[in-house]
């Protein structure tokens with residue numbers, strides 16, 4: 001195999017290649033996003049079966065950095081980076097479990113949940129951040145003017161950036177919408193030593209500020225308009241297929257906000273098909289919160305245009321985004337994957353998560369959005385009993401304790417809790433306790 005490399009090109013097809021070590025986020029000709037392009041011809045010199053064997057052999061190995069779910073596919077992700085500049089916390093290889101009991105209740109026998117929140121900082125954002133921060137480390141080692149990394153965040157991006165920045169010893173600046181992220185998400189970058197700027201605005205407002213700040217080449221922009229993160233995140237679809245012994249599922253359902261993750265999911269699966277590891281594609285379902293649904297509205301109009309909205313406050317705070325940056329890439333993916341866009345109300349989100357929890361999960365609100373979409377597609381008969389369905393759980397439920405607390409108190413606006421399970425408070429009286437247990441066991445019998 002020849003020397004592998006990747007580079008930036010304009011997603012809209014303007015001519016020109018840019019080094020991944022250049023400080024550049026947009027096409028200098030048209031202002032569109034850049035994407036990382038790989039040398040597919042050289043990658044294709046390796047037969048599909050050899051790739052499968054190589055990737056399987058690396059799982060959980062301690063051969064740095066290949067034990068990571070992202071770096072185990074280094075040749076496809078970011079081949080030219082020096083191994084000593086990789087900043088990894090062995091992200092990826094997340095749990096994919098058979099949601100047998102929930103599936104049984106729905107009449108879907110082959111339902112699986114990909115637990116991307118079981119990761120270093122508790123969300124899938126780690127998959128992308130390991131790549132971005134590694135590239136920055138390599139740039140800095142080569143004498144680049146970059147001195148710090150920065151992002152605007154709905155909570156999980158900043159947690160991931162702060163952790164990987166701290167692991168690399170790179171100063172990190174995060175912009176958060178004040179009072180709109182969970183306590184866990186706020187404390188993560190604080191603990192990791194980032195400069196945390198809580199602004200009196202929403203995510204889109206933070207994004208505008210960070211774009212200005214990063215005009216100066218000394219601060220590197222880590223938002224998902226930076227395509228390096230897509231390269232790491234694209235391993236999620238590859239990993240799902242790998243976990244099924246290289247078989248393609250029928251459906252993958254994913255909650256979406258800025259539309260980077262669904263673009264990444266599509267990109268990884270397309271690369272697998274190009275290199276002959278799979279011969280068909282799953283159908284994709286992108287799920288939005290109804291209170292922040294510009295992609296859903298655009299899909300209703302056949303993706304003619306994106307009309308940005310002012311995103312309303314939603315339980316699914318990580319996807320409270322009104323002007324998604326990766327819109328164009330995501331439209332291409334939906335078209336290639338015969339995709340469907342769904343939406344979920346606050347009531348549907350909270351009750352879907354609670355229903356799943358009763359079968360042993362601990363779903364974050366975004367996973368609730370994806371589960372709501374699943375329930376709707378099953379009801380409409382689009383998803384059938386024998387279909388293999390994967391729901392992508394994007395974050396760990398433990399990051400959203402207040403959401404669960406409020407739900408079980410039935411104290412969420414616009415939500416009628418259908419599965420509340422408040423604790424029973426009572427004096428330490430054995431007869432009272434016996435009575436309550438007996439009634440409980442009768443009621444669940």
Ligand SMILES: *Cc1c(COP(=O)(O)O)cnc(C)c1O
Pocket residue numbers: 123124125156157224255256257258259260261262318319364366394395
């Ligand atoms: C970032 C995030 C999303 C949305 O991903 P996009 O790339 O913005 O579409 C969904 N769920 C969680 C928990 C997230 O942190």
Ligand SMILES: [Zn+2]
Pocket residue numbers: 010011012013014027028029030031032
């Ligand atoms: Zn361009």
